[in-house]
Amino acid sequence: MSLFLLDIFDLFQTKIGFLKSIIYYGILILPIPLVILEFKANRYLSEPILRKGIPILTIIGLIYLNPLKILFHTQTWKTQTVELINKNSGNHKVELQMKDIGALGYAKRNAEVYYLTKYFYFVLSENYDDRNFIGTDWKRIDENINEIGLK
Template identity: 85%
Template sequence: MLKIIRITFYIVLSLFLLDIFDLFLTKIEFLKAIIYYGILILPIPLLIMEFKANRNLSEPILRKAIPILTIIGLIYLNPLKILFNIATWKTQTVKLINENKGNHKVEFQMKDIGALGYAKRNAEVYYLTKYFYLVLSENYDERNFFGTDWKRIDKNINEIGLK
């Protein structure tokens, strides 16, 4: 049981860190919610089980240190901010597409942030699949995309469903 929780925790932790730093994102809100709720819940039972399983304190300290550091980091980040950050970025408009690589695009994206409205960004993204993508740049500058490789399409997607 301890091994299953440990493996699950490390997978959730790695996906959480990739999402926080905008390296690997998903459009599946349910998956993102599982990752964010998992990172809030899993460190405490894992830490308790690590101490119960290894009464000898000379056992690998790293097994106990990672959940402790995770709990400290979550307290620093504020769990409420983490819970309010569960919404995913949704594509409103595909502005440019790379003619050589159809998965490489420049998109206008929005994210629902509750009562504060919507967060907006222009991002250069590379889709690994339909639902998983990498953000290459959030600083869209049209001068960087002049040339023969990029084609302006301005295709309206409207994943949020705004009128």
């Protein structure tokens, strides 16, 4: 649940599409059987309200966030070009990232990211601007990664 919330608000991201899909589909599907099982197992409504409340609040939150919008978020951002790298920390980069959004093409962003591992990273800023980095030690490398595989 916490990975879902961090990812939906673009704070913590992963490049593992399968893991992200499992988390998103699990969040969409799992609360419904949990509510049914909870009410079927405990016929008394006064029994642990918290156990009944968590799946109900999750369903309400999912309806508020729009399930179709959640399904479109299952795609991961792929690095096309590493534009800048911080001289002090090799894990701190500015990248051009793209995401496949189906029939609508590709979404693009210039993101300032900090990698924890090869597959997990924090998004520090989604709108890269040269003026944000005046006075810091950055090295321009413009390395083409092409994770999507565009020609």
